[in-house]
Amino acid sequence: MSNGVGPAWAPAGLRQALTWVSGFFFNSASWARHDEGYAAGGDAARRAYCDLQFLQAMLGDAAELPAPWRMAIGCVLAWIFWLAVRAFGWAAFRFTADVAR
Numbered sequence: 001m002s003n004g005v006g007p008a009w010a011p012a013g014l015r016q017a018l019t020w021v022s023g024f025f026f027n028s029a030s031w032a033r034h035d036e037g038y039a040a041g042g043d044a045a046r047r048a049y050c051d052l053q054f055l056q057a058m059l060g061d062a063a064e065l066p067a068p069w070r071m072a073i074g075c076v077l078a079w080i081f082w083l084a085v086r087a088f089g090w091a092a093f094r095f096t097a098d099v100a101r
Contacts, residue, residue: 002032005081007092022081025065025074030057034085041094051089055082 004019022031034057037050055078062074 002028002035005031007088009092022077025070025077026058026061030054030061033057038089038093041096043095047089047093047095048086050093051082051085054085055079058082 004015005022006015006018019028019031031054034050034054037053038047040046058078058081059075062071062078065071065074
């Protein structure tokens with residue numbers, strides 16, 4: 001289940017505002033799938049993969065926007081959000097032990 005854009009510990013109003021703004025540029029599936037990937041957990045490589053998928057989904061959504069100015073803003077926001085999850089997402093990612101070892 002997705003909490004929208006932003007970490008679960010952030011104030012609800014901030015998450016709602018970020019989600020609302022993001023809705024102008026991205027399909028909600030991009031952050032919902034990212035949240036699902038983080039909830040499923042794994043190791044650092046799995047987290048990096050979830051973050052890369054998030055970036056690719058946002059850039060794909062931005063590429064389909066009807067106006068060039070929206071595409072440009074969407075691409076910039078996608079990279080900012082990706083940098084944010086790479087820098088701070090470790091706090092929300094569910095790291096799990098590798099049971100196959």
